[in-house]
Amino acid sequence: MKRNLVSAVAIAAAMVMGGVAEAADIRQPPPAVKAPAYVEPLFTWTGFYIGGNIGYGWSDGSGTVTNTGFFPAAIGARGPVSGDGDGILGGVQIGYNWQSGAFVYGIETDFQFSGGEGDFRGRVAPGAANRFAGTAKNEWFGTIRGRLGYAVDTWLVYVTGGGAYTHNKIDGVTGTGVPFSASETGWTWTVGGGVEAALWANWSVKAEYLYLATPDSVPTPVGTSIDGDVDTHVIRVGVNYRF
Numbered sequence: 001m002k003r004n005l006v007s008a009v010a011i012a013a014a015m016v017m018g019g020v021a022e023a024a025d026i027r028q029p030p031p032a033v034k035a036p037a038y039v040e041p042l043f044t045w046t047g048f049y050i051g052g053n054i055g056y057g058w059s060d061g062s063g064t065v066t067n068t069g070f071f072p073a074a075i076g077a078r079g080p081v082s083g084d085g086d087g088i089l090g091g092v093q094i095g096y097n098w099q100s101g102a103f104v105y106g107i108e109t110d111f112q113f114s115g116g117e118g119d120f121r122g123r124v125a126p127g128a129a130n131r132f133a134g135t136a137k138n139e140w141f142g143t144i145r146g147r148l149g150y151a152v153d154t155w156l157v158y159v160t161g162g163g164a165y166t167h168n169k170i171d172g173v174t175g176t177g178v179p180f181s182a183s184e185t186g187w188t189w190t191v192g193g194g195v196e197a198a199l200w201a202n203w204s205v206k207a208e209y210l211y212l213a214t215p216d217s218v219p220t221p222v223g224t225s226i227d228g229d230v231d232t233h234v235i236r237v238g239v240n241y242r243f
Contacts, residue, residue, distance in 0.1 A: 045097045048243045055236025058086035063228015070223020073125035085118015106147040134172015141166035154198035161191040170219045186215030202242045210234040
């Protein structure tokens with residue numbers, strides 16, 4: 001009988017402990033689920049943009065001028081011609097970027113109003129009657145370029161190149177005081193590079209350099225043709241708004 005009593009007490013104790021353990025399990029709160037950490041979205045240069053710029057340009061050129069019938073010298077007579085100039089410029093640009101990893105690809109076109117102006121002089125042969133001099137003006141120009149850049153977060157360093165069109169005008173007089181005037185719009189190529197930095201909201205600022213080669217058509221004094229090179233350099237700063 002004593003053995004039966006001990007057994008009953010042991011069983012009862014086991015049942016009580018089991019109930020306590022089960023109750024403890026029930027009361028234990030489930031493990032807390034942590035919210036995922038906030039990840040700052042990566043900046044991207046992809047998208048359309050539009051903006052404006054202001055800058056400074058300078059040009060110098062030299063070559064050979066040939067008489068085709070205006071000057072007293074024989075037709076076909078040739079002599080030197082040279083000129084240089086500079087001025088303030090400003091305009092607008094629009095473009096689109098695609099970003100893949102750190103590389104940024106894009107296309108941009110711009111149109112510039114120019115105050116570029118300078119002097120030129122030349123002669124087709126010896127003698128005052130075969131000389132001429134005047135003023136050359138670049139009234140406007142534009143470019144259509146591709147861009148390839150490398151981005152480090154909100155900074156972009158890029159190279160650029162493509163086509164350019166430019167409108168130039170000359171006014172002058174011959175050595176005998178006969179006036180002449182001409183204007184031409186020509187095409188050429190351009191290359192350059194720059195750096196752009198994104199600021200607040202959708203705005204960015206940039207600094208850029210462009211080189212423009214000799215246009216395929218330039219104004220010349222009446223009765224002459226010119227062979228030579230004109231090198232134009234442009235530096236400008238601007239702002240863009242990205243959509």
